[in-house]
Structure formats: C-alpha cells, structure tokens
Amino acid sequence: MSTKRVIQEAVGGPDYALDDVVEASSPEQLKALGDELRCTILDLLHDRAATTTHLAEALDRPKGTVGYHLKVLEQAGLIRIVRTRQVRAMTEKYYGRVARTIVVKAQGAEAKSFPMLAEALAEARVLGPADPLPMFTLRKVRIPEERALEFATRLVALAEEFVSQPRAGDVVYGLIAGVYPTDRPTLAAAEEAS
Numbered sequence: 001m002s003t004k005r006v007i008q009e010a011v012g013g014p015d016y017a018l019d020d021v022v023e024a025s026s027p028e029q030l031k032a033l034g035d036e037l038r039c040t041i042l043d044l045l046h047d048r049a050a051t052t053t054h055l056a057e058a059l060d061r062p063k064g065t066v067g068y069h070l071k072v073l074e075q076a077g078l079i080r081i082v083r084t085r086q087v088r089a090m091t092e093k094y095y096g097r098v099a100r101t102i103v104v105k106a107q108g109a110e111a112k113s114f115p116m117l118a119e120a121l122a123e124a125r126v127l128g129p130a131d132p133l134p135m136f137t138l139r140k141v142r143i144p145e146e147r148a149l150e151f152a153t154r155l156v157a158l159a160e161e162f163v164s165q166p167r168a169g170d171v172v173y174g175l176i177a178g179v180y181p182t183d184r185p186t187l188a189a190a191e192e193a194s
Contacts, residue, residue, distance in 0.1 A: 014045070014046060014047065014048055014049065014096060014097070014100075015048045015049055016048075016049045016082040016083065016094075016096045017082075018096060018097055018098060018099055018100055019098060019099040019100070020099060020100055020101060020160075021099050021100070021101045021102075021103055021156075022077075022078070022098050022099035022101075022102055022103070023102075023103045023105050024076075024078065024102050024103065024104050024105065025104075025105035026076070028075065028076045028077075029076045029077065029078060030104070031072075031076070032072050032073050032075075032076035032078055033076075033078070033102070033104060035069070035072075037059070037061070037065075037069055038069050038072060038073055040059065041055055041059075041066070041069055041070065041073065041079075042073070042078065042079070042097060042102070044058055044059075045079060045095060045096055045097045046097060046100070046163060047167055049082045049083060049094040049095060049096040050094065050095060051092050051093060051094055051095070052066050052067050052070060052093070052095075053092075055070070055095075070095055073095075074095070077098060078097065078098060078102065079095050079096060079097055079098060080095070080096060080098055081093045081094065081095060081096075082094050082095065082096035100160065100163065101156065101159065101160065101163075103156075120136075120174055120176040123174060124136075124174070133173070140182060140184055148179050148181075149179075151179050152178075152179040155177040155178070155179060158175075158177065159175055159177060162175045163175075
C-alpha cells in the first residue's frame with residue numbers, strides 16, 4: 001500500500017490514492033464545475049470511491065442522470081475510475097477524484113459565472129439563534145502580491161486540514177475561502193493627499 005493511501009486512511013480521507021492538487025482551467029473543466037450536482041458528486045467522492053449506483057442512491061437521482069454527470073466529470077479530467085469489481089456478468093466501476101483539491105483558474109466572464117459563492121450562501125443555514133455558525137467575513141486590504149500569495153497558500157493549507165478531518169457528526173459543514181484582486185479604488189498616500 002502506498003504511503004499516500006496510508007496517510008489518507010489515517011486522517012479519514014478517500015479510500016483510494018489521489019494527487020494533492022489539480023488545476024482546473026480548461027473550458028470543459030470550468031463547465032463541469034459550474035453544475036451544482038457535479039460539485040456534489042465531487043464532494044461525495046472526497047469521502048470514498050463510489051459507483052454510479054451508490055451516488056444515485058445518495059443523491060436520490062436516477063442512475064442515468066448520475067451516469068451522465070460522471071461522464072462529464074471524467075471527460076474533464078476531474079474524476080477517474082479508481083477500481084473495478086466483477087458482479088455476476090457486469091463490471092462495477094468505482095469513481096474517485098483525481099485530486100484532493102481542485103484549484104479553479106478562471107478568467108473574465110468564466111470566473112464571474114463560477115457558482116461557488118452563490119452555492120455557499122444558498123446552502124448555509126442557521127442552526128439556532130445562539131449558534132455561532134454560519135460565519136462569513138469579507139475583508140479587503142491593499143498589500144503587495146507576494147503577501148497575497150502567502151495568505152492564499154495558508155488558506156489552501158487550512159482547507160486541506162478541514163477536509164482531512166475524520167467523517168463524523170450529523171451535519172455537513174462547508175468552508176469557503178479565497179484571496180482575489182479587486183477593482184476597489186485606493187486612497188492616495190497620506191503625504192500625497194495633503
């Protein structure tokens with residue numbers, strides 16, 4: 001058994017070997033990630049490999065629908081068959097993600113149409129009046145690009161820690177994080193302003 005798989009099993013990750021990061025930048029990949037059901041399939045495959053039947057049952061969707069979405073994800077290079085099993089005269093295919101983290105590299109209109117933020121807002125639910133979750137924060141600061149990249153690296157590490165937690169509890173929690181350039185105006189330096 002590979003070291004990668006032993007570590008994944010120890011931290012409650014998928015039951016198959018996968019890369020740490022893959023970059024999604026092609027139009028096919030961005031289109032595949034732009035669908036809520038396909039993103040849910042990717043989330044489910046983060047727990048363990050699954051067949052079309054397993055996914056259809058979890059999603060309460062027809063196997064044909066799930067099979068179509070699996071094909072789109074596979075053709076986009078975001079999932080792959082990680083193992084097979086012979087069941088009577090048929091071969092059962094188990095699908096898995098190609099990487100633990102999918103980094104989206106979208107530009108222009110493609111980036112604006114990516115539904116990640118809308119999905120997070122739509123899924124978030126308040127558990128009770130005194131509950132501290134959900135929690136969102138939005139901050140902006142003018143800093144050098146090198147520092148922004150340092151923060152982005154730390155956020156990726158935090159996201160990796162989040163998804164490597166052993167699966168337990170009754171509620172699925174989401175984490176959304178990002179560092180991005182904005183078109184916000186900036187004030188002139190103090191000495192220039194006076």
